[in-house]
Amino acid sequence: MPYLYHTDEDRKQMLGELGIDSEERLFDQIPEEFLITEPLPVGEGLSEFDTLRQFETLAQKNTPAGDMVSFLGGGVYDHIVPSIIKHLSGRSEFYTAYTPYQAEVSQGTLQVVFEYQSLIARLTGLPVANASMYDGATAFAEAATMATRITRRRVLLCAENISPRYRKVLKTYTNGQDVVLESVPMTSRGDVDADALRSRLSQEVAAVLIQTPNYFGVLECPWEYREAIKETGALLVASVDPMSLSLLRTPGEYNADIAVGEGQGLGNDLNFGGPLLGFMACRMEYLRSLPGRLVSETKDVDGRRAYVLTLQTREQHIRREKATSNICTNQGLMALRATIYLSLLGKTGFRELGKICHEKACRLSQMITGCDGFRLRFSGPFFREFVVRCPVDAETIIAKARDKGILAGIPLTKYFGADYRNDLLVAVTEKRTDADFEKLREVLETV
Amino acid sequence: MARTIFEKSRAGRRGYRFSGEPAPAPSGIPDSYLRKQAAGLPEVSEPEVMRHYVALSTLNHHVDKDLYPLGSCTMKYNPKLNEDVAAIKGFAGLHPEQRDDDTQGALEVIHLLEEKLCAITGMDRFTLSAAAGAHGELLGMLLAKKYFVDRKQNRRKVLVPDSAHGTNPASAHLVGFQNQALPSGENGEVDLDVLNRNLDDETAVFMLTVPNTLGIFESRIGEIIELVHAKGALCYLDGANLNALLGWARPGDMGFDIIHVNLHKTFSTPHGGGGPGSGPVGVKEALAPLLPEPRVRRENGRYVLAADGAESVGAIHSFYGNFGIYLRALSYIIRHGGDGLRRISAAANLNANYVAHALDGLYPIPHGKRCMHEFVASGEPFKKYGVRTLDIAKRLMDFGFHAPTVYFPLIVPEALMIEPTETESKETLDRFIDAMRQIAKEAAENPELLQTAPHNTPVRRLDEVTANRKPILTAPLEDSTG
Numbered sequence: 001m002p003y004l005y006h007t008d009e010d011r012k013q014m015l016g017e018l019g020i021d022s023e024e025r026l027f028d029q030i031p032e033e034f035l036i037t038e039p040l041p042v043g044e045g046l047s048e049f050d051t052l053r054q055f056e057t058l059a060q061k062n063t064p065a066g067d068m069v070s071f072l073g074g075g076v077y078d079h080i081v082p083s084i085i086k087h088l089s090g091r092s093e094f095y096t097a098y099t100p101y102q103a104e105v106s107q108g109t110l111q112v113v114f115e116y117q118s119l120i121a122r123l124t125g126l127p128v129a130n131a132s133m134y135d136g137a138t139a140f141a142e143a144a145t146m147a148t149r150i151t152r153r154r155v156l157l158c159a160e161n162i163s164p165r166y167r168k169v170l171k172t173y174t175n176g177q178d179v180v181l182e183s184v185p186m187t188s189r190g191d192v193d194a195d196a197l198r199s200r201l202s203q204e205v206a207a208v209l210i211q212t213p214n215y216f217g218v219l220e221c222p223w224e225y226r227e228a229i230k231e232t233g234a235l236l237v238a239s240v241d242p243m244s245l246s247l248l249r250t251p252g253e254y255n256a257d258i259a260v261g262e263g264q265g266l267g268n269d270l271n272f273g274g275p276l277l278g279f280m281a282c283r284m285e286y287l288r289s290l291p292g293r294l295v296s297e298t299k300d301v302d303g304r305r306a307y308v309l310t311l312q313t314r315e316q317h318i319r320r321e322k323a324t325s326n327i328c329t330n331q332g333l334m335a336l337r338a339t340i341y342l343s344l345l346g347k348t349g350f351r352e353l354g355k356i357c358h359e360k361a362c363r364l365s366q367m368i369t370g371c372d373g374f375r376l377r378f379s380g381p382f383f384r385e386f387v388v389r390c391p392v393d394a395e396t397i398i399a400k401a402r403d404k405g406i407l408a409g410i411p412l413t414k415y416f417g418a419d420y421r422n423d424l425l426v427a428v429t430e431k432r433t434d435a436d437f438e439k440l441r442e443v444l445e446t447v
Numbered sequence: 448m449a450r451t452i453f454e455k456s457r458a459g460r461r462g463y464r465f466s467g468e469p470a471p472a473p474s475g476i477p478d479s480y481l482r483k484q485a486a487g488l489p490e491v492s493e494p495e496v497m498r499h500y501v502a503l504s505t506l507n508h509h510v511d512k513d514l515y516p517l518g519s520c521t522m523k524y525n526p527k528l529n530e531d532v533a534a535i536k537g538f539a540g541l542h543p544e545q546r547d548d549d550t551q552g553a554l555e556v557i558h559l560l561e562e563k564l565c566a567i568t569g570m571d572r573f574t575l576s577a578a579a580g581a582h583g584e585l586l587g588m589l590l591a592k593k594y595f596v597d598r599k600q601n602r603r604k605v606l607v608p609d610s611a612h613g614t615n616p617a618s619a620h621l622v623g624f625q626n627q628a629l630p631s632g633e634n635g636e637v638d639l640d641v642l643n644r645n646l647d648d649e650t651a652v653f654m655l656t657v658p659n660t661l662g663i664f665e666s667r668i669g670e671i672i673e674l675v676h677a678k679g680a681l682c683y684l685d686g687a688n689l690n691a692l693l694g695w696a697r698p699g700d701m702g703f704d705i706i707h708v709n710l711h712k713t714f715s716t717p718h719g720g721g722g723p724g725s726g727p728v729g730v731k732e733a734l735a736p737l738l739p740e741p742r743v744r745r746e747n748g749r750y751v752l753a754a755d756g757a758e759s760v761g762a763i764h765s766f767y768g769n770f771g772i773y774l775r776a777l778s779y780i781i782r783h784g785g786d787g788l789r790r791i792s793a794a795a796n797l798n799a800n801y802v803a804h805a806l807d808g809l810y811p812i813p814h815g816k817r818c819m820h821e822f823v824a825s826g827e828p829f830k831k832y833g834v835r836t837l838d839i840a841k842r843l844m845d846f847g848f849h850a851p852t853v854y855f856p857l858i859v860p861e862a863l864m865i866e867p868t869e870t871e872s873k874e875t876l877d878r879f880i881d882a883m884r885q886i887a888k889e890a891a892e893n894p895e896l897l898q899t900a901p902h903n904t905p906v907r908r909l910d911e912v913t914a915n916r917k918p919i920l921t922a923p924l925e926d927s928t929g
Contacts, residue, residue, distance in 0.1 A: 001783070001790045001794075002782055002787065003524050003715075003869075004794050005871070005873070006872070006873065010872075010873045011797065017801060017804055023793040023797060026793060026800060027696070028817075029658075029666055031666060031667075031668065034696045035695060035696055039786045039789060040566050040785035040788055040789070042563045042567065042784060042785050043784050044785070044786070045781075045782060045786065046784070048528050051782045052531060054781060055535060055538075058555055059535045059536070059537025059552050061552030063545075064537055064538075064540030064541045064545075064549075065540055065541060065542035066540025067540065070542060072544045076543055076765075088497065088504075090530065091504045093505060093507045093511075094504050094507065094509075096511045096525050097508065097509040098515060098517060098520060098718050098721075098849070099721040100507075100720065102840070104901050104904040104905070104907060105506075105507065105905070106506075106508065107503070107905050107906055108503040108504045108507035108720075109507055111449060111503050112503060112720075113721075114451070117921055118451075123486050125482075127920075132721075134578035134579065134723075135764060137762075137764060137765040138763070138764065168761055168762040169761070169762050169764065171761055172739070172760060175589065175593075175622070175761070176589065176621065176624075177623055219476065221480065246485075247473055248476070248480055248481060248482055249480055249481060249482050250486075253482065253483065262765070269539040270539065271541070271770055271771045272538065272553050272766070272770040273543025273765060274578070274723075274772075275723035275769040296918040297914070297919040297920075298909050298914040299909070299913075300907045300909050302907055306906040308911055310911070310914040310918045310920075311915060316613040316616075316617035318613070319617075320613045320616040321616035321617055325617070326620075326621055327581055328614050329581065329711065329721060330579070330721055330723075331721075333717075333720060334723060335721075336719075342488050343452045343462065343496050343499075344462035344463050344493060345462065345463050346456075346462050346463070346488050346489055346490045346491060347485050347486065347488045347489070348485075349463045349465070350485075350486065351485045352469065355469075355470035356467070356470045358470075358473045358476065359471060359474070362474060362475045381477060383476070398546075407542070
């Protein structure tokens with residue numbers, strides 16, 4: 001057997017110690033009616049080589065975005081993953097370790113989480129961040145329910161331009177709870193309609209939930225309605241693209257109460273949408289309502305600086321049903337990758353990356369709108385993703401582009417209905433080149 | 448202690464450069480949208496980043512170094528083949544918004560894994576999208592809730608044995624169920640009288656871990672499930688301990704309605720220092736229409752991602768869950784085959800029993816030394832020397848081992864929950880047994896040695912009280928102004 005040690009002699013000796021003569025006896029506790037004797041119908045075991053070959057054959061049935069010119073985004077972005085990340089996150093010391101409950105032999109993981117918390121805090125401008133959440137959608141949903149716990153109110157005002165996938169998960173998470181979800185419309189610029197938002201605020205509203213850049217790539221200006229929200233005692237929850245925080249005003253700067261987001265782009269592969277990296281940061285006053293793990297600096301008995309999991313009384317293994325969440329295992333290895341990524345790019349590199357993405361997005365949008373019949377659906381400013389209104393059904397463009405090895409974007413009609421039939425969500429990363437843009441132009445000009 | 452990456456920062460250092468000319472200031476964004484100062488990220492070179500994180504990594508205990516006998520965590524060897532499989536570009540480079548035509552291989556992987564998990568557990572349908580065990584539990588509770596709401600039954604109560612994992616009551620609470628803890632019987636199993644007394648028309652679910660957290664198989668599982676079903680309630684299996692049963696018994700055959708399994712325990716995917724995990728959920732046919740998206744179907748020889756039906760509980764993940772983890776688990780299952788999986792559980796149970804047998808007497812095992820894949824011993828006898836279970840756990844680290852799970856389950860005083868897993872040799876187990884014996888001796892002869900342990904680790908015992916009272920959760924911003 002591949003990963004088992006025991007020789008027949010070992011087994012005999014060990015069974016002998018136990019005073020039994022066969023392995024079957026180890027299953028004596030199971031009532032006979034439930035014991036199975038036939039091997040499970042999952043096939044015969046394969047050698048390492050044959051197993052790998054089977055997966056290579058399966059992989060060949062895919063055409064990965066990584067091998068094409070991809071303008072797909074919508075929450076998962078095709079950024080460069082520097083080589084060092086694979087080498088460090090592939091170290092046994094990190095990826096075969098358990099959750100760092102025993103701090104004395106887990107200082108590596110603990111310090112990484114501490115640095116990760118610090119980096120997320122610096123990106124978001126908020127004082128505290130947790131050790132990670134499953135993904136952007138669940139982080140968003142948990143932030144919303146956290147706000148209902150803090151305010152003891154039940155209405156959540158959710159901008160209609162957030163990711164439809166986040167909205168779906170939010171709906172699932174709030175299903176069992178006494179919570180009302182209300183939608184806030186947007187303007188023709190593509191951002192939240194501030195007047196409509198103000199008119200919906202009341203003493204029952206627990207939180208206003210926005211995303212910026214929103215799903216359509218348009219930037220929000222929450223500072224315009226921040227005060228109105230605060231006056232009613234509601235919280236402001238912002239889902240932010242961490243990459244955009246290389247340039248954009250931080251949740252801390254516009255006094256958001258909770259910031260969440262999807263950190264996949266920070267050094268993680270596309271992975272068909274998982275594993276991803278949810279992050280969550282908040283104002284200090286909500287620290288004890290925060291779900292998930294937290295690492296604190298402390299000292300050991302010899303006075304050396306060290307790190308330890310802290311405030312565990314918020315968590316399920318101590319508080320059981322009174323916990324702030326049931327989250328336990330999170331996305332530790334993805335958080336490690338984000339930590340290495342942000343450290344490597346650093347202050348200058350990260351800002352540079354933001355500028356490159358934005359500049360390329362601007363150039364591409366100009367190129368596209370220069371093609372006959374193509375325009376931007378929304379007029380608001382964007383970071384590196386925008387909606388193109390095509391002269392024909394977006395699916396037509398997507399099919400034509402795909403024939404040329406280009407993934408032109410996400411067709412919005414599948415999420416937003418017939419009014420979006422001609423709309424294409426296009427994302428640009430630093431990987432895209434002028435030659436890529438040219439290729440896309442050629443396709444658009446044949447329409 | 449190691450300096451933080453921020454303390455290593457020097458203004459002007461770069462770790463990474465992008466190709467092309469420096470980009471101009473953002474032209475398309477009005478000033479009011481821009482942050483005033485660049486984010487305070489460190490400024491370090493690539494070799495420095497490498498050395499920093501390599502140095503940190505050496506401070507960790509990990510499975511590739513030595514035994515990790517954490518009960519209920521199944522810290523088995525993570526086959527390297529799995530990592531190679533997950534890194535194949537045809538998988539790692541797939542974007543979740545690509546069309547089905549471009550992702551046939553990935554959809555087949557999902558379909559195959561669902562099928563194999565059904566075969567292994569005896570459930571009718573599986574969904575993979577839960578990103579961890581607790582996430583699977585949450586989904587399981589959502590399914591149960593919807594099942595009864597759809598049937599216009601007002602059932603609000605969830606019964607959980609007092610030996611259960613903390614996530615069980617937390618998950619039930621999240622969907623609005625009321626928890627009721629059931630005291631376990633003398634023998635550590637479910638007490639049928641207690642169960643019977645607490646089951647009523649308002650009971651929605653009985654959540655059970657099999658084998659339970661004491662490593663004991665519920666010998667009356669058939670009767671238990673019949674009782675629960677007779678009251679119209681559902682039975683939920685927390686599959687954290689499935690490693691004891693592979694190829695020997697199937698929860699589906701026992702009558703469970705909903706189960707979750709942990710790919711990062713039973714199916715060898717790495718724990719990653721705290722994730723990513725994966726907690727697939729299996730159900731019986733009656734609950735299948737409620738499953739969340741994504742649903743992979745085979746139609747006319749090709750795989751399609753179908754939208755969720757009207758009865759579905761909705762979505763619980765941005766996309767399709769932790770796909771990279773499915774690859775590893777499927778690789779593990781394919782590599783072993785039916786016979787291999789059966790051998791895994793046989794070896795896991797043999798190892799646990801071998802250690803239990805050797806330690807019994809020195810460390811009493813209140814519920815009997817015959818166990819499945821794990822057992823719970825007690826550090827109670829050492830209290831008379833002023834030595835607690837925590838001290839024993841800490842002292843083990845000086846011998847190069849990770850500590851067992853301690854003070855859990857809550858029903859055993861001074862609990863030491865030990866799960867060696869099948870991927871440990873007899874020699875390793877003997878070394879562990881020797882260490883435990885040595886520690887027992889030290890407890891009597893030199894308790895201080897234990898009380899002040901560990902002594903050989905990168906740091907020694909930590910001041911957790913101050914960390915709780917005045918937590919320091921981020922590095923000071925000045926640290927990176929270099």
